[in-house]
Amino acid sequence: MRVLVVGASGTVGQATVKAFTDQGDEVVATSRNSSPGIDITDADSVKEFFNQAGSFDAIVATLGSAPFVHLKDANTEDFQAGLNNKLQGQINLVLHGLPHLADGGSFTLITGILTQHPVEKSVVASTVNGGLEAFTYAASTDLPRGIRINTVSPNVVEESLDTYGAFFPGSEPVSAQSVANAFVRSAHGVETGQIFKVW
Secondary structure, three states, rough: OEEEEOOOOOOHHHHHHHHHHHHOEEEEEOOOOOOOOOOOOOOOHHHHHHHHOOOOOEEEEEEOOOOOHHHHHHHHHHHHHHHOOOOOHHHHHHHHHHHHHHEEEEEEEEEEEEEEHOOOOHHHHHHHHHHHHHHHHHHHOOOOOEEEEEEEOOOOOOOHHHHHHHHHOOOOOOOOOHHHHHHHHHHHHOOOOEEEEEE
16 A cells, blocks of 8 residues: 555654554655645645655644634634644645545544643634534545545644643643554555544
8 A cells, every 4th residue: 555644754654653553554755844735724735746646545643733722712713724724724635635536445533632622721722623523424424435534633742741731631642653554554444534533
């Protein structure tokens, strides 16, 4: 299987590249700074990447950001930043990756536990995650050529506790490896329209 991992330089991305490699897959690991690079917030960048990179059996997104801010302090720009990056950015991968995905291939996106279990300052991230999960359900009914789509929804990752742990008091962190395994399950499995919860 030829697998594209977008966001490969991040904690989850690196674990996901290793998990697919351990499966014996050919992995194309890419990020904004790779060569060729890909900026998911820029549709032209996404199109150009796929024009250079060829076809894939699975396209995996392990990235996407949204501001953490109290609703009372939030503004339109905060929501737009989350929508443009994590939501529209991953949708860009689907829209422009579709012609380059093999028959019977799959997309796997990423959201997070904040969809169902918000925390302090997560109003933008929770909203964006909810939009992506709705997109996953709807897109699964409308994809051609037997193509599947799922989303992985992890809890805070153990390896990132120094950065994000304070936002998730009382949560049981999960390993990057367990999140990566969910991406492998999605790409190598048969399910579609699913949210694989890793929490």
